[in-house]
Amino acid sequence: MSKVQDPVLREGTESPQALKRRQARQLFALSAGHALEWYDWAMFGLLSVYLGQAFFPAESVVAATLNSLAVFAVGFVVRPIGGVFLGLVADRLGRRPVMVGAVGITAAASLVIGITPTHETLGIWAGVIVLLCRILQGFSTGIEGSLGAAYGVELVPERPGYVAGFMATFNNLGNMLAPLTALVTTMLIGPEGMAEWGWRVPFILGGLLGFIVLWLRRTLPETLPPVTDGSTAPASGKSAEVWRGVRKYWLSVLAVVFIVGAVQAYNYTWLSGLPSMATGTYNEDPTGVFAVSTTLGGILTVGALVLSRFLDKWNLSRAFVVGRILAIPTIFLVLLYTGDGVGQLAAVMLGGSLVLLLNLTIFSTVANLMIPQQFRGTAVGLGYGIGVALFGGTASYLFVYLRSIDLGALFPVYVATLCAISLVLYLVAKRRNGVFAGK
Template identity: 70%
Template structure:
């Protein structure tokens, strides 16, 4: 009896230690994920200051547009980064890429924060900022898909927990970006913010990158080579041809990932920036009220992801995805209900849509990774993720506002609904044809 009790206690202690280790590893991954999106969002939020400092034009508007064009360049770089670094991750291991990704992002953020302006060094200022943005795009192209794949390999038996845990930090990064910009502006004032205060969040992002690098240094490698060894620089590498053969044989799954990612990113950016931009730019809503609504939505997404991490594993991941994505189809038509008329109607639309958005945003990355075996997962998901974000996510806000400006506002939700429907159909086909490797 005493021996049985001791055995139970030992097993309980082992389980507790394992869960503690899992949380520690996932935090190291997720903290970098949050920082990645903090730096990414900050560039767009502070584009008016960046444009004035590095890309002067004939007017403040033209300077801002120049800066936003550079912001878009980062989206173009993401598919390339996804493929290149995904290939490295599938050949030599996940850990090296995850450390390099956050190092590049943090360094680029710090450089932007301390760079001399156009008035000081001329055109070189703009060129260096463009290079930094390209580097951040390359890094972001692999950070999101690979960090989720890495998390699933570290904690293979709890995909829902991994999805929710990492989505929480992803949303936290997006939430902290506007809060940091707001706090900096409030503390320094409008004049100081325009002169030098805008640099503070970028320098902060660079410094925090050192903390994340320290956290990630202890991550274990999870890639197992064909010889059965854990990958490292000295071990046998999976040949590139083997990886690409795996990707090519699952081309339907790659196509499915493009739409799984692209559809929800288009939905996300509609809520994240499209609706707020239309509220302030077209309908003249109070910017403070719009900011409050956007912040409330971000809080719902952040806390909702953590709640979902506790319950997703109760159902197969495929069931969560199909139901959540089908529900998103009618929900996108909520955008038609907002035609101005005050913050109240904007809040009803944005918060109502966010309740469906939170489920889709929490699981989409894990669903994408579930469609591939480990040996080609980094390359395949990096490719599909990058293309999906560049084609559909990066263009959604612009398309939403532009269609509204020419009187075709009703066309946009149909477009998103079609993307969502295609993603469900392709997922089911890919699942039946190639199988799934996580979450069932």
């Protein structure tokens, strides 16, 4: 049997350098889809002021922005459904087909949003189309973040810190490309052109890039263990057995909900809440706001790449605990932004960037290592989806809304409480159930 046909023999005869190169190629194909997901979701929140006026017009810019952010949140609501359904498929039939299908749906929906006529042309149906696209994206990306991290630690089980940093680099690259695309478009056509039609460019670009990611993922190997007859087909465990495992580790699943939810509430406050409030509430120059967001994305991207070189030399659990503790006081930086210019916005967003970097880099890998491999897709998909839907998807809306009714001081208290709960649940679940290697 040739080396290509027998993956076990291939791994056994590869040099360490060749093995690392192959693993890097596989992680790149996997992480490129993560970059697309984060690009797409960051873009929708970042351009919510334009989307609101185009598809969900209201009596004021702030109201239209809130309408758009509400649709942004709806995409998160369906993520647990997608996470559970597709996670169960991944645990029974394999990781690869699910990851290929999910990125295809995300790309197609992004392209449709970019070419859909506005409310002025289609009336209410324009908003309905965008809403349906967000629902489809929520369903498909409900598994992208959780299963992608699981897939990564299964591809490279001996280096979870490297996987966390490598994949976070591309996650953050997506976050950086979103405001960068908006910044370049705004600089080329001006704020008026951006409001009129330029906001479509990033969505069309995201859709086209998605089909390139599909091509890259076609060669990913399957990591689910083979069936007992010796074939290389993935194990097809019964659904009941998977759910028994999920129930057995219910405390770990609950911990995943808050581990994910707390950091995503922090994350989307920085990625879309602050920029949306700057442009929609305080009428800041959009070019300057996009420049600040792009700088933040650059810090997160480069920082995650640097962390990928060092995380395996540290205790990943200890790094998570330190990062989560630091997030509690740092979230209160949002109170310092009062609409007094882009410089003040930059000080707040960049001031919290390093704490955001550490938390974003490791949270998904930490969550996946709390669940055994045989039902990791379902369990983490469930916990991840609920956490993002309850706390991440609503963060931007809640942040802008509380500020609009002069209760903005409550928001950082809310996020800090989520961080504290996540820390307690993680430590309790880790002590009771332990943690698991990539395989």
